[in-house]
Amino acid sequence: MSDNSDEKLESMLRARLQEAASPELAARSILTARGITQKQNVSFWQLVRDLCAEFHLTKPAYVLAGALALGIVVGFNTPGDSPGVQDSNVSNAQGFLSADEELL
Amino acid sequence: MATAWPDKDDHALLEFIQNGSHEAFAELVRRHTERSYRIAYRFVQSKESAEDVVQDAFLKLWEEPAKWHGELSNKFTTWFYRVVANLCLDRLKRKRTVELDEEMPLADERPTADELMMRAEAQSILEKEIAALPERQRMALNLCFDAGLSNQEAADVMGLKLKALQSLIMRAKTTLKERMKANL
Numbered sequence: 001m002s003d004n005s006d007e008k009l010e011s012m013l014r015a016r017l018q019e020a021a022s023p024e025l026a027a028r029s030i031l032t033a034r035g036i037t038q039k040q041n042v043s044f045w046q047l048v049r050d051l052c053a054e055f056h057l058t059k060p061a062y063v064l065a066g067a068l069a070l071g072i073v074v075g076f077n078t079p080g081d082s083p084g085v086q087d088s089n090v091s092n093a094q095g096f097l098s099a100d101e102e103l104l
Numbered sequence: 105m106a107t108a109w110p111d112k113d114d115h116a117l118l119e120f121i122q123n124g125s126h127e128a129f130a131e132l133v134r135r136h137t138e139r140s141y142r143i144a145y146r147f148v149q150s151k152e153s154a155e156d157v158v159q160d161a162f163l164k165l166w167e168e169p170a171k172w173h174g175e176l177s178n179k180f181t182t183w184f185y186r187v188v189a190n191l192c193l194d195r196l197k198r199k200r201t202v203e204l205d206e207e208m209p210l211a212d213e214r215p216t217a218d219e220l221m222m223r224a225e226a227q228s229i230l231e232k233e234i235a236a237l238p239e240r241q242r243m244a245l246n247l248c249f250d251a252g253l254s255n256q257e258a259a260d261v262m263g264l265k266l267k268a269l270q271s272l273i274m275r276a277k278t279t280l281k282e283r284m285k286a287n288l
Contacts, residue, residue, distance in 0.1 A: 005281055005288040012230050013249045019151040021141040021158075029137065029159045030130045033166040038124055040170075 114180035122169040133162050136181065139251055140188050146246035147192030149235070157191045182260040185251070189243060189261065226287040233283045234276075241276035244269055 022028075052062070109117070109131035120128030137158060144154035161184065165172065172183060234242055240262070247258035248269075259269040281288065 005285075006277075008288045009277060009281055009284070012227060013245065016146075016227065016231070016250065018142065018145045018250070021138065021145075021151070021155060025141065025155050025158065026130075026133045026137040028155075029133050029162040030126070032159065033129055033133075033163055034126060036163060036167055038166065039168050 118169065118172055118180060121166065129162075129166055132165075136184065137162075139181075140185065143185055143188050143246065143251040144192050146250045147189065147243075148195055149231075153195060154192075157188060157195060161188045161191055179257075179260070182257065185247070185253070185261045186263070189247075193239070226284070229284060229287055230280070233280055237276055237279060241272050241279070244272040245276050248273060 057065070107120075107127070109127055112120075112128070112131070114132065114135075117128040117132045121132065140158045140161065141154055144157040145151070148154050148157060164187065165184070172180070234245060237245070243262060244258060247253045247261055248255060251258075253261065255269055255273075256266055259266045262269060264272075
């Protein structure tokens, strides 16, 4: 009984119907591909070069943009909590004032 | 000298495709469209969707042939059928409800022949029950019974060991037998 139902299920699984594909399916894929340009693997430098070519900038503009980028990088890498020149001036002034108060 | 495309194996064709050969691409498409369609059809259950999936898969391959790494996977078909299956799953996720029964063409629609009607009905129930199976069990059945892949090929496509695939098929069949008692 079990063997019989096994066989029947197998035959039903193999007999499953499906609509046939359109005969021109392959041709359609081939034709569509003709209108699509392939994406090639580009290196990082190639990407940068393409980007520069895209903007058509003069050489001084690149120097300026480079300096700006460098400034941003340096700015972000400088620790924000380090005491600056202004901070030290303020603390000096405060020390001087408190010394005056002591005299009074 | 003209290149004899049909003589070239898939890997050779893919190398030409990576160099922009439309002829090699055409040969590969002609070679694998039918089986890819059969796989896709079982997932999406509609001719139009299955054709779209197959076309998308081939166009993706054409657009970015570098995505195929011959050295990483042994067979092109293993990789490509996985692409097709994944596209189908994406499509199904987008459109959760799969139209089955009413639109399904039945094996034989002659209303006078009782036996044929019953068989067609059983087939229709089978489709519904297969659609209700867990995704991986359904995929295993589809690859083995419809796409005509060997168990080993199906296991490769699904990224499983042979034993795991056999276990999936066994569980799927057990569930189907249980649910279709009346029709078997």
